Amino acid sequence: MTAVPAPPFHDGSSVPQLGYGVWQVEDDVAADVVRQAIDAGYRHIDTAAGYQNEGGVGRAVKAADVPREDLFITTKLANEDQGFDSAKAALDASLEKLDTDYVDLYLIHWASPQRGKYLESWKALIELQQEGKAKSIGVSNFPIPQLEEIIAETGVVPVMHQIELHPQFQQSELRRYHAEKGILTEAWSPLGQGGDILKDPVITAIAEAHGVDAGQVIIAWHLAIGNVVIPKTVTPERIVSNLAAAQLVLTDEEVERIDGLDRADGRIGADPANPGF
Template sequence: MTTVPQTPFHDGRSIPQLGYGVWQVEDEVAADVVEQAIRAGYRHIDTAAIYGNEKGVGRAVAASGVPREELFITTKVWNSDHGYEEALAALDTSLAKLGTDYVDLWLIHWAKPTQGRYLETWKALIEAQRRGRVRSIGVSNFPAEQLEEIIEATGVVPVIHQVETHPYFQQRALRELEQRHGILHESWSPLGQGGELLADPVITRIAEAKGTTPAQVVLAWHLAHGFVVIPKSVTPERIVSNLEAVGLVLSDEEVARIDALDREDGRIGPDPAHIEF
């Protein structure tokens, strides 16, 4: 079974560097594919309240037979549950659906600056950690200004920041800010979307030279930079093949060639500074 390296948080805990994401996976499907993923060797599962599949993830965890303490589960508080009391109530709902009395990592899913409640929500995460309901706390999709604000206001630094990251959109300025604070960088949509990235000649040539797949090359690039990465697939073969990327080592020259693919217009998803959902 493939062993995934652990990456340390600044709070003394750690996270499996490659996990299994379940965005856009229906609840019943999640119950099946998450169990497959755990069977394949994944120990880090990333879900969110808005995904609507926390119950399915919980069923898969229960059915897997793997002790809860050997698994790392992330969930996220949604925009409509921002606020101190609202977020704490949302956590109770998530824990009930997941069938666990704690999660390993709880994130604010989006800052949503126009709503203006991310700071009180962050204070709720701090309180949930104090109560032992969550092990570690972090954020997702925070613009630099809001990330700096919650740190300055509370003195509590997120352990991780989950944002869109792939070779066409590498988030270099944000990563520099995270590094200054000791925040881990976590990539969502790590393989891009629509297949363009996986068909890029730079990626395909490295894959051919390595005798591996383009997806494994891209995932190995994330891992080489020290990012935590959460690829999603519901295809059994790809669930296994994505996990095997942890055994692929790219040379410095190969990493540099992929680094050169960064684009100014490479963003696929919404800009966190301007969301209204």
């Protein structure tokens, strides 16, 4: 089984650095592919209420021949459920769908600043952690001002910030902020979207040098710079090959070459400062 590093959170827990994401995976499909991922050796599964596949993830976890305590499950608070009482009720609903008593990590999915509810939602997550329903708590898609506000108002620093991050959009300023605060960075859409970056000559040359595929090179780059990474695929061969990327060690020079692919216009998802939803 592929050994995956498990960097520590500042709250004393830890997270498998390479996980399996299920964004845009239908519920019934999730039940199958998450079971495949667990059988392949993944121990970190990332879902969200908004993905509408928590039930499938829960069925896969129950069917897998792995104790629940050996798995790390993340889910996320949907935008429409933000608010103190509604956030607490939302996690209860997620736990029922996942068929588990707790999640290892609960995230606010988007700051959604225009709603004005991210602070009370964060206060709810703090209480949920105290109640043992979430072992660790963090956020996703938060601009720095909103991060600073929830920390200043509560004194509680998220253990993780999940953000869009790939070689063409590296978020260096935000990653430096995370490092200063002791927040781990987690990358969503780590391979970009549409496959363009997989054809980049820098990536393909490194892949050829190591005898691996381009996706494995990008995952190895994320791991090398300290990101937690959750690639999504429903292809059985990719499920296995993505996990095998944990064994790939890039040279410092190769990492620097990939660092050079960053672009000012590289964002492909919504801007967290004004997501429009």
